[in-house]
Amino acid sequence: MYMKGTSSKSSPVDTRLSRRSFLFAGAAAGGGLLISINASMFRADRAAAADAQVTTFAPGAFIRIDKAGNVTAIIPQVEIGQGVYTSMPMLLAEELEVEPNQIRVEQAPPDDKLYANPKLGFQATGGSTSIAAFYEPFRHAGAVARTMLVAAAAETWGVDASGCRAENGTVIHDASSQRLTYGDLSAKAATLQMPDKVALKDPKDFKVIGRSLKRRDSVDKTTGRAQYSIDFMLPDLKVAVPQASPIIGGKLVGMDEKAALAVSGVRRVVRFDDTVAVIADHTGAARKGLAALNPQWEGGALTYSTANLVSDLDKAAAGEAVVATNEGDVKNAASVAATTLEARYESPLLAHGTMEPMVCSVRITADGCDVWVGTQVIARVQSAVAEATGLPVEKVRVHNFLMGGAFGRRLETDYAVQAAMIAKQVDFPVKVIWTREEDFQHDVFRPYYVDKLSAGLDENGMPTAFSHRVAGSSVMARWTPAWFVNGLDPDAVDGAAGPYKFDNPLIEYSRSEPPAGLTTGWWRGVGVTHNSFPVESFIDEMAVSTGKDPVEFRRVLLAQSPRAKAVLDLAAEKAGWGTPMPAGKGRGVSVIVLFGTHVAQVAEVSVDPQGDVRLERVICAVDCGLVVNPDGAKAQIEGGIIFGASAALYNAIEIESGRIVQTNFDTYRVMRIDEAPKIEVFFVESDQPPTGTGELGTAAIAAAIANAVFAATSKRLRRLPVGLDVTAK
């Protein structure tokens, strides 16, 4: 087990630091990061620690070094497959001068101050932020610790610190050939004052950052030993399988409790207004019990279907809108344009379909509440469960696990709150496991969007006016109301003008919410995943309307954006853009900027006579600044492309008479290995601070595919998924 290096029997990722070490870590609270640590408080804690004979050196919230020289990284971000348990220790290792694989990893406890994501302001793993946000703080933490260890050695030897150097967990004084390990020095280092300022390495001197490092969870994840929340067990734990109303907003009106309780192994039936759960000795019995229970539902949005959702969005798009950007005079520019273009695009509701469904275990005792869960928002889960149980926050202990996929779904706390409500009804620990059907029907869906775009082109075919009105529900208004100002959802319009600096742009947002019970939320690539499809498709429409090559057209538009132009050129070159394609095949391009990362993709598709589209090859060029773990970043991009291609080609959640139509992988078709394209990823060399890679593959692919289908068939796709539009005649 890699997590704490203790036993091969997996244990959950422990979010609890020892009380003592947490006092040290807690010294940085308030300021957030090491830089503002309160030295006097640090010494007081150190004295207390000395009393308890704890000699761990813990300069700040992210590092602990014990007497044996064990270095532990406290990771504020959670591991959802993106590799932060591998890449974030590399940042520490670089400045601390240890081998990254020698660093142990421990999940940080919930703490919105101490472990806030600097890019977001609270503790969360999302928005492709982990490396970008902690690139500086983690290197800084490593440098502070190294500086103090060197100072401790210099003091021990009575030499000047400038004559000492750190290497591989050891401080060396070359002149006297003396050396001491970090373990030897940890107790003394803990008595020293933290330096106010430390110098960070020049990127050209990096030895760890920029070199591919193997994932540290690879062995556990290939031997079945990795533990996810669904694998958590206690001797007296029972399993609950819940069902919430399959009708949006419906209520429970009947059930056969006797039949459920007659199933061998079933212990209890717990009911709420709109949810019921069967609790049993094992999942098989609980599932069988739920089938026997046969719950009946009434009320809710019985007359609501996808068509209502779309017509509401069209109404919103035709009505009032909030202006996000309005420069120049778009109306006048359009009126004097040589030609104008208009288009309406649609993007469907999407499910996350994480391989591990929503699962959460809860135990409530007189001593408080334990929550065993996989979440992207540990601190949010803590406060949401506190609210649901009426317990004070400090009585809620959240133990986080590796996650079987997240993709934004686990930024929600609904499943943890539900588990707490169920646990409140019983006097034993309960593991609440959603069925796949439950997971699809009660997902927090990516919003449905209707996009209306128009452009005015001059006599050379170049845009002189650009307007884009986005109609959709607002994720931010619900999830981070503070970011939803004056009716504008900044995420909904993120990337609404693509990476381009248009003359006379007008970007607007019209909000339209689905009925209560149908919730929309974050989905991999967020705003840009949606906007890149209409925008990059519409750019193609502009180009071909005057017979221009889509790459050449974009190169001109991106003349003032060197990083975007460079990735476009790189992708076009690697794809052999412009070389002939056989009949029935086509290439399409897209360019995006997502969380500061510049991306260009070229997709190659073939379309058979029946109209079935096959994605054959994807070339992706990326400028994400300095690449910390190149092979890990490449894996993220490969996987992101497949996740996005799956959605673009096949995925839509539909509603019929108040029910979600797609309830499992038989009806929500996801990409399989025989459909997966060849993928080639190229990074632009850069020493700029790193930006994210987790979502870009997903965000750029839909438009590239749609543009490739146009190249192959001259059919413009304005509605996703591709499969719907190509086959619908």
Added chain:
Amino acid sequence: MEYDLNINGEQRRVDVDGDTPLLWVIRDVLGMYGTKYGCGIAQCGACTVHIDGEAARSCQTLVESVGSSAIMTIEAIHTTTNGRKIQKAWQDLDVVQCGYCQSGQIMSAAALLSETPIPTDADIDNAMSGNICRCGTYVRIREAIRHAATLDGNAKQGG
């Protein structure tokens, strides 16, 4: 009802309804959690085990149907030559991301190698298309199976 199962080379007695899917017996009754639940309808392959050496979806295999067949799960796949090759290849190429589907992927891939020691791309597609990976590790899975076919099965696997 009591059933005697031959699982990972051991005899284990379980007392469950005969229509209980083997998946939940393996996980909740026998306490081996490497085999995963993904869909419950044999669509995703996360629950793949071997029954008499062949890949089977344990979510759709009722415990009463197993009889004396030999069940093998991810926990014991390293005792087979092909299991070791696949695990080593997966580690060499860093296939995993979230890892949740990978027990099932590895069980399917090991069964493929037993049947077809040097699989073609079409063989790989055929054998592996029942296993969904939402992280999208397919590109590396393909590469890793080709790589595994070249490995020495006696090589020690990490972990």
